[in-house]
Amino acid sequence: xxxxxxxxxxxxxxxxxxxxxxxxxxxxxxxxxxxxxxxxxxxxxxxxxxxxxxxxxxxxxxxxxxxxxxxxxxxxxxxxxxxxxxxxxxxxxxxxxxxxxxxxxxxxxxxxxxxxxxxxxxxxxxxxxxxxxxxxxxxxxxxxxxxxxxxxxxxxxxxxxxxxxxxxxxxxxxxxxxxxxxxxxxxxxxxxxxxxxxxxxxxxxxxxxxxxxxxxxxxxxxxxxxxxxxxxxxxxxxxxxxxxxxxxxxxxxxxxxxxxxxxxx
Numbered sequence: 001x002x003x004x005x006x007x008x009x010x011x012x013x014x015x016x017x018x019x020x021x022x023x024x025x026x027x028x029x030x031x032x033x034x035x036x037x038x039x040x041x042x043x044x045x046x047x048x049x050x051x052x053x054x055x056x057x058x059x060x061x062x063x064x065x066x067x068x069x070x071x072x073x074x075x076x077x078x079x080x081x082x083x084x085x086x087x088x089x090x091x092x093x094x095x096x097x098x099x100x101x102x103x104x105x106x107x108x109x110x111x112x113x114x115x116x117x118x119x120x121x122x123x124x125x126x127x128x129x130x131x132x133x134x135x136x137x138x139x140x141x142x143x144x145x146x147x148x149x150x151x152x153x154x155x156x157x158x159x160x161x162x163x164x165x166x167x168x169x170x171x172x173x174x175x176x177x178x179x180x181x182x183x184x185x186x187x188x189x190x191x192x193x194x195x196x197x198x199x200x201x202x203x204x205x206x207x208x209x210x211x212x213x214x215x216x217x218x219x220x221x222x223x224x225x226x227x228x229x230x231x232x233x234x235x236x237x238x239x240x241x242x243x244x245x246x247x248x249x250x251x252x253x254x255x256x257x258x259x260x261x262x263x264x265x
Contacts, residue, residue: 003122003126003156004126004129004152004153004156006103006107006108006122006125007104008152009103009122009125009126009128009129010100010103010104010125012129012133012150012153013053013096013099013100013103013125013128013129013132014096014100016129016132016133016136017053017092017093017095017096017132018096019136020046020049020092020132020135020136020139021089021092021093023042023139023140023143023145024046024085024088024089024092025085025086025089027085028042028085028139028142028143028145029042029143030042030043030046030083030085030088031043031083032142032143033142034138034139034141034142035141035142036137036138036141036142036237036238037138042139042142042143043082043083043088045135045138045139045142046078046088046092046139047077047078047088048135049092049095049131049132049135050076050078050091050092050095051070051073051076051077051078051095052128052131053095053096053098053099053128053132054073054074054075054076054095054098054099055068055070055073055076056099056102056124056127056128057095057098057099057102058072058073059112059113059124060099060102060103060106060110060112060121060124061102063106063110063111063112064112064113065111065112065113066113067113067115075091078091079091099128103121103124103125103128106121107121108120108121108122108125109121109122112124114127116164116167126156126160127160129153129156129157130153130156130157130160130161133149133153133154133157134157134236134238137149137233137236137238138238141238147229147233148229149229149232151193151194151198151200151228152198154200154228154229154232155191155194155198155199155200155228157232157236158189158200158202158231158232158235161235161236161262162202162204162211162213164264165177165180165211165262165263166210166211166212166213168263168264169181169210169211170210174263176260176261176263177261177262177263179257179261180206180210180211180257180258180261180262181206181207181208181209181210181211182206182207182208183207183208184221185205185206185221185254186203186204186205186206186218186220186221186222187202187203187204187206187220187221187222187223187224187254187255187258188201188202188203188204188217188218188219188220188222188223188224189201189202189204189223189224189231189235190217190223190224190225190226190231191225191226191227191228191231192225192226192227192228193227193228194228198228199215199216200228200231201215201216201217202214202215202216203215203216203217203218203220204220204258206258220250221250221251221254222248222249222250222251222252222254222255223247223248223249223250224241224246224247224248224255225246225247225248225249226243226245226246226247227245230243230245230246231246234246235259237259241255241256
């Protein structure tokens with residue numbers, strides 16, 4: 001596994017913000033429920049994304065060595081006016097510029113607090129890239145708009161998600177993740193596009209000692225096949241397994257078991 005370059009993450013954050021903003025200025029219904037995050041409206045999802053960006057910007061800019069509470073981050077909740085797409089768009093645009101500027105200025109190796117114990121700004125560049133990548137998919141699905149993401153970003157998002165599940169299980173922060181154990185069970189993710197140079201295939205093993213994974217093509221208990229973006233969204237529970245572009249081979253119950261228990265904690 002190879003991480004993307006720091007500037008690539010920064011560029012992608014800026015691009016994803018622009019794509020999300022395009023939904024706001026094109027008349028998407030801010031009060032509409034987000035099907036993949038049913039506790040949120042589209043406006044609440046955008047406020048969540050912008051708030052996360054401002055929180056990370058504060059961590060990076062101040063070189064924080066411990067967490068900064070949300071209520072200590074200026075304008076983290078977004079504009080006071082509700083249902084105002086212009087105000088929400090301006091706030092999101094500023095949030096994006098702030099975090100990208102802070103990350104570019106700091107570079108990937110500046111020490112700063114993270115919840116994963118990896119003291120570096122590179123962690124936050126990657127994490128914010130994929131935070132927006134997935135939530136932009138939520139927004140696009142809610143607004144009935146098409147969704148695309150670069151193959152390198154999508155593959156890295158799968159890698160990062162697997163590392164997060166590993167971290168959560170290793171640190172015993174969520175009982176659901178602890179259930180992802182047991183001998184002789186495995187999941188294979190197989191992207192049918194991207195080409196051999198991307199190597200967009202993964203083997204995930206559920207062992208007695210915890211989850212392990214690697215890139216590669218191997219027989220498994222269950223396999224999920226389809227275009228890389230669709231595999232990514234299904235693996236994040238954003239796309240139903242019955243979607244026509246996806247194919248599940250083998251013990252579907254194991255894949256459903258994983259999806260129900262894989263978590264940020």
